[in-house]
Amino acid sequence: MQFRDLKHQYQVLKEDIDKAMSEVVADCNFISGKQVKDLEKSLADYVGVKHCVACANGTDALSLAMMVWRIGPGDAVFVPDFTFFSTGEIVAYAGAVPVFVDVDLDTYNISADSLERKIREIQEEGKLIPRAVIPVDLFGLPADYEKIQKIARQYNLRILEDGAQGFGGRIGDQMACSFGDISTTSFFPAKPLGCYGDGGAVFTDDDDTADLLRSVSVHGKGTMKYDNVRIGLNSRLDTLQAAVLSVKLKAFREYELDDVNKAAEKYTALLGDIVKTPVIPQGFYSSWAQYTIQLGSKEERDGLQARLKESGIPTMIYYPKPMHKQQAFEDQRFVDDDYRNTIQLCNTVLALPLHPYLTDTESEKVTGEIRNYLKEKR
Numbered sequence: 057m058q059f060r061d062l063k064h065q066y067q068v069l070k071e072d073i074d075k076a077m078s079e080v081v082a083d084c085n086f087i088s089g090k091q092v093k094d095l096e097k098s099l100a101d102y103v104g105v106k107h108c109v110a111c112a113n114g115t116d117a118l119s120l121a122m123m124v125w126r127i128g129p130g131d132a133v134f135v136p137d138f139t140f141f142s143t144g145e146i147v148a149y150a151g152a153v154p155v156f157v158d159v160d161l162d163t164y165n166i167s168a169d170s171l172e173r174k175i176r177e178i179q180e181e182g183k184l185i186p187r188a189v190i191p192v193d194l195f196g197l198p199a200d201y202e203k204i205q206k207i208a209r210q211y212n213l214r215i216l217e218d219g220a221q222g223f224g225g226r227i228g229d230q231m232a233c234s235f236g237d238i239s240t241t242s243f244f245p246a247k248p249l250g251c252y253g254d255g256g257a258v259f260t261d262d263d264d265t266a267d268l269l270r271s272v273s274v275h276g277k278g279t280m281k282y283d284n285v286r287i288g289l290n291s292r293l294d295t296l297q298a299a300v301l302s303v304k305l306k307a308f309r310e311y312e313l314d315d316v317n318k319a320a321e322k323y324t325a326l327l328g329d330i331v332k333t334p335v336i337p338q339g340f341y342s343s344w345a346q347y348t349i350q351l352g353s354k355e356e357r358d359g360l361q362a363r364l365k366e367s368g369i370p371t372m373i374y375y376p377k378p379m380h381k382q383q384a385f386e387d388q389r390f391v392d393d394d395y396r397n398t399i400q401l402c403n404t405v406l407a408l409p410l411h412p413y414l415t416d417t418e419s420e421k422v423t424g425e426i427r428n429y430l431k432e433k434r
């Protein structure tokens with residue numbers, strides 16, 4: 057059994073993907089080909105924002121926002137404690153301080169109450185200027201933007217939506233990657249919409265921000281590549297990746313997103329009575345980057361993972377370590393007491409195999425093994 061079955065997906069889409077890739081190779085338009093422009097337009101339309109700027113990966117996408125907003129030394133940026141390393145890394149890389157915020161035990165996303173408490177702490181300390189918050193749409197579920205937007209307005213913070221895992225999710229009719237002043241996503245192969253290497257994109261409704269993003273992503277270009285008006289990056293999406301993504305986006309829209317939701321619903325129906333299954337709040341829709349359950353303790357989680365491995369069922373622990381405990385951030389002082397939920401989650405979460413091509417037989421095998429193990433142990 058595969059954790060995320062990219063080989064199966066390729067077999068289904070092979071003809072179209074091979075054709076799209078061959079065209080790029082035949083034309084040799086490897087950098088900034090027409091396919092990139094076309095993809096940016098399709099992505100912007102799908103998400104419902106005015107501008108999409110494709111770039112080299114999801115980490116650069118976040119960094120581009122830091123650069124456009126000139127966030128740097130003396131600035132504080134609020135980041136969930138339970139996320140992939142990039143979300144905090146790019147803040148420190150910009151020279152600013154990532155201030156970690158605890159998350160909600162039901163949704164795994166940034167807690168609005170903890171966010172407000174941390175903003176107040178930073179204000180009272182008076183050393184750093186609160187500039188932005190980076191809510192993450194963790195495991196595919198959009199963060200609680202209604203509450204976050206209210207806090208951001210009150211404290212004059214910009215919102216950078218890290219939609220690396222969130223592409224395809226929504227709240228009501230509003231799509232993920234449209235909730236931030238700037239929003240980003242990643243096309244790393246295992247993300248909800250993945251390419252065949254690294255890739256990413258930045259979204260915004262603001263015309264000036266979009267111009268700046270285009271400039272910063274190509275060496276701070278002015279009127280052209282050899283007129284450089286600011287310091288930037290070399291962060292473009294390869295034409296080959298855009299070609300692959302155009303085929304995959306079609307499948308994603310037509311059936312993959314529906315199918316992965318059906319597979320997730322099946323897990324919840326078969327497991328909801330014995331483990332804590334993901335909570336999708338009313339009106340929210342997830343793109344299911346991960347299906348993550350919570351066990352009763354670290355021992356139970358680790359024991360279950362070992363048993364599933366013996367039965368040929370791959371699982372993952374996203375994430376084993378809170379951001380505030382990462383050695384890379386050890387120059388800052390954080391107290392564990394502020395991050396009780398994140399610490400609990402790191403000890404008890406387990407992500408199960410999930411993708412649009414997961415069969416009922418497979419998910420029944422997974423849930424059957426989980427039920428057997430827990431019945432034995434409890």
Ligand SMILES: *Cc1c(COP(=O)(O)O)cnc(C)c1O
Pocket residue numbers: 113114115116139140142143192218220221242243244254255256
């Ligand atoms: C994957 C991921 C990123 C980084 O994306 P890359 O394309 O791997 O650079 C950033 N944030 C989150 C939450 C992610 O899951």
